[in-house]
Amino acid sequence: xxxxxxxxxxxxxxxxxxxxxxxxxxxxxxxxxxxxxxxxxxxxxxxxxxxxxxxxxxxxxxxxxxxxxxxxxxxxxxxxxxxxxxxxxxxxxxxxxxxxxxxxxxxxxxxxxxxxxxxxxxxxxxxxxxxxxxxxxxxxxxxxxxxxxxxxxxxxxxxxxxxxxxxxxxxxxxxxxxxxxxxxxxxxxxxxxxxxxxxxxxxxxxxxxxxxxxxxxxxxxxxxxxxxxxxxxxxxxxxxxxxxxxxxxxxxxxxxxxxxxxxxxxxxxxxx
Numbered sequence: 001x002x003x004x005x006x007x008x009x010x011x012x013x014x015x016x017x018x019x020x021x022x023x024x025x026x027x028x029x030x031x032x033x034x035x036x037x038x039x040x041x042x043x044x045x046x047x048x049x050x051x052x053x054x055x056x057x058x059x060x061x062x063x064x065x066x067x068x069x070x071x072x073x074x075x076x077x078x079x080x081x082x083x084x085x086x087x088x089x090x091x092x093x094x095x096x097x098x099x100x101x102x103x104x105x106x107x108x109x110x111x112x113x114x115x116x117x118x119x120x121x122x123x124x125x126x127x128x129x130x131x132x133x134x135x136x137x138x139x140x141x142x143x144x145x146x147x148x149x150x151x152x153x154x155x156x157x158x159x160x161x162x163x164x165x166x167x168x169x170x171x172x173x174x175x176x177x178x179x180x181x182x183x184x185x186x187x188x189x190x191x192x193x194x195x196x197x198x199x200x201x202x203x204x205x206x207x208x209x210x211x212x213x214x215x216x217x218x219x220x221x222x223x224x225x226x227x228x229x230x231x232x233x234x235x236x237x238x239x240x241x242x243x244x245x246x247x248x249x250x251x252x253x254x255x256x257x258x259x260x261x262x263x264x265x266x267x268x269x270x271x272x
Contacts, residue, residue: 002131003060004031007052008068009040020068020120027128040069044263045096045149046173050182052100054238057085064127067091071120079111079122081140088130090123095149102148109140154185155266156193165193168269170241172261178244179254181261185241185269194271201233202268203243203259208233215244231259243267 004024010016017038024031036055041047048069056065065087073079073092082089082097084106091097093110111122129139136142157167168190170183201208212234228247236242243261248254255261 001030001032002028003034003063004028004127005034005036005056005059005063005065006068007036007040007065008038008071009042010038010068012038023121023124024127027124028131031131043070046151048096049099049151050174052096059087061086064088064130065090066123066127067097068120069096070094073113073122078113080146081109081111081126081136083107083136090126093146095147098146099149099151107136108143108146109136110143111140152184164195166271168193169266172263172265175256175262179248179256180242180244181255182236183241187235187239190241197271199269199271202270203231206231206259211235215246
């Protein structure tokens with residue numbers, strides 16, 4: 001029973017995701033289809049990379065991942081197959097999948113595209129052939145490189161005297177369901193730039209001078225249990241810097257609404 005994951009920008013209101021699944025099951029009746037997300041923000045590569053990078057890499061051997069982001073295939077954006085981690089990744093040559101797999105040894109293949117084929121039929125056909133045991137080189141043409149994406153990095157300011165980083169200005173790349181703001185700053189980079197120094201995280205008129213280990217660790221840093229609605233920061237389970245309001249939800253508001261930390265907004269981390 002082949003495992004096929006779907007990650008798309010189709011949403012749940014329109015018929016696209018249901019239609020797509022029906023086409024897959026017609027081609028591969030015993031497929032075990034796993035929905036990762038159908039809520040990728042259309043034409044937002046940074047969000048797509050964040051979600052894919054943190055959800056797809058640890059599936060079992062031979063899992064087939066179909067990525068329907070900017071999914072129409074055409075002459076300048078051909079369908080592709082990438083083999084990495086003993087898994088298969090199908091999508092279009094728009095830079096998303098190679099960027100997700102940038103730190104992984106991978107083999108690239110271009111698939112033939114036909115304007116006469118139905119919606120994403122090239123990807124379904126390739127998934128069917130892989131499920132039947134065909135080798136990647138029988139399905140597509142091996143190539144040495146594909147498109148890549150240069151994602152924005154945090155802005156840095158250096159001390160004129162020491163040359164050390166004195167300020168980091170990361171940008172929001174993703175708001176999760178709780179309204180938490182995820183930034184383009186990884187823990188390992190922060191620690192290199194920090195060099196053990198103290199810091200303040202400046203969010204408008206608010207300041208934070210410590211990181212918590214996880215959401216409930218916020219309780220350790222307060223004398224009372226009344227911490228709901230207070231602002232905290234940490235590195236999330238995927239190693240990304242995140243600012244959150246404790247026990248936030250859509251009704252009470254989260255960091256995205258109460259602090260204005262929507263996509264592309266910045267905060268300042270100042271070392272001293």
